[in-house]
Amino acid sequence: MTMPTKAKIFEHWMDWLDKRGFDWGEPYCWACKRDLDDKYDLNKPNATREEIIKNWGRAPLQRCHIIARQFGGEDTPDNLFLMCMSCHDLRRESCRYRQRVEPYKH
Numbered sequence: 210m211t212m213p214t215k216a217k218i219f220e221h222w223m224d225w226l227d228k229r230g231f232d233w234g235e236p237y238c239w240a241c242k243r244d245l246d247d248k249y250d251l252n253k254p255n256a257t258r259e260e261i262i263k264n265w266g267r268a269p270l271q272r273c274h275i276i277a278r279q280f281g282g283e284d285t286p287d288n289l290f291l292m293c294m295s296c297h298d299l300r301r302e303s304c305r306y307r308q309r310v311e312p313y314k315h
């Protein structure tokens with residue numbers, strides 16, 4: 210199975226993000242919630258769903274498994290989360306990291 214694109218992952222989670230009051234126009238890390246550089250903001254109040262999804266696809270976020278492959282996690286959008294580089298580095302299959310991400314699961 211191949212890894213879904215960031216755009217696909219975002220599309221899967223967008224309603225979940227919206228329910229939590231997150232702004233689709235400003236890509237951010239889903240773990241630490243840190244905003245990325247302003248240059249990745251969409252700055253387009255009337256952006257279409259496609260434009261928003263495309264914008265997340267170009268954001269410098271990394272795809273991380275919620276449940277690691279070694280624990281049976283799959284390469285599906287519902288098992289993937291978008292995170293900044295430092296969160297991804299922190300993780301590296303560590304238990305501490307999994308505890309941080311668990312509450313965000315739907």
Ligand SMILES: [Zn+2]
Nearest residue numbers: 238241293296
């Ligand atoms: Zn982060």
